[in-house]
Amino acid sequence: MQAVVDFILELDRLKQVTRKIRVRGTERYENPAEHSWQIAMLALSLAPCAAEPVDADRVVRMLLVHDVGEIDAGDAFFFAEGDAQARTAAERAAAARIFGLLPAPQAASLLALWDEFETGASAEARFAHAADRAMPVLLNLANAGQSWRDNGVSHAQVVGRLAGPIRAGCPALWDYLEGRLDEARRNGWFGA
């Protein structure tokens, strides 16, 4: 039992990591723990629109664990420059360390989920990526582009980086976002 307790208290630290989006109606930056909850709910709600048939429960598990590596590595802003490979290696080492607090079979199964998300090598992982990538867009669309304006992110960057993965996981979601992003550009909600 102590192993599970050590694990869950280590996970607690994810509540202290900050992302770039402020929680609506507050000055506080959201953290990856509440973000993980929200995208799990988004995936459950969107499952009927997935590009391929998916096991929604596996998608949820994947989304719940996918940010755990940020406990050691911090949040990397999606549009930041940087060595993506080194970044992924640091997050994976953190995930392995933290899941490794659990008994070996459970640790292995959580790390396998983490890897599956990271490599995007299944229908579930592709759909999970779509939910993860779309959520900050939806929040920015509800927030006059706060994190785009704060961080100098352009409409072209958002479309260029997100159209592929969101369309691959959930085409109807991208169709919806495309129009909303055009509207956001007309509103001046981008930072570059």
Next chain:
Amino acid sequence: MQAVVDFILELDRLKQVTRKIRVRGTERYENPAEHSWQIAMLALSLAPCAAEPVDADRVVRMLLVHDVGEIDAGDAFFFAEGDAQARTAAERAAAARIFGLLPAPQAASLLALWDEFETGASAEARFAHAADRAMPVLLNLANAGQSWRDNGVSHAQVVGRLAGPIRAGCPALWDYLEGRLDEARRNGWFGA
């Protein structure tokens, strides 16, 4: 698609509700969104110790939705006095309103999960209760009893209210907590 977007933005408000426990290492009170994520992870980790065989994925879904009613009703401190029946009715009305933003079949299935948790009428619900009730205990044990001391909660109250549901869902977890709670009493970590 707009229905899902309206739903997920309404859920965003759960990040603004405050519970009684401060996030370790900060002055901020945790919110039910990050709490829901953490207890979903706790349930996944504890599933091998459940009192009865459970479908861990249904437990996770239940835990992800169980606090949604607090968006309208706010968080009720577990040890507060008050009209529990009126409280539950208010939370259920909120849950029905919010899930009702989704298409009818999805709304019905989320509300059924919410009801199942609330009534505790399945092995999954009983196990989910154990995770939900145990998490603040684990955080208080790691936090010198902060929310117990702040709110005048006694060792007898914690044992009296929690032994039953935690033991019913996960006996090994209660066996562990019992000793830790005795130790916490010796440490003076209770508020009454």
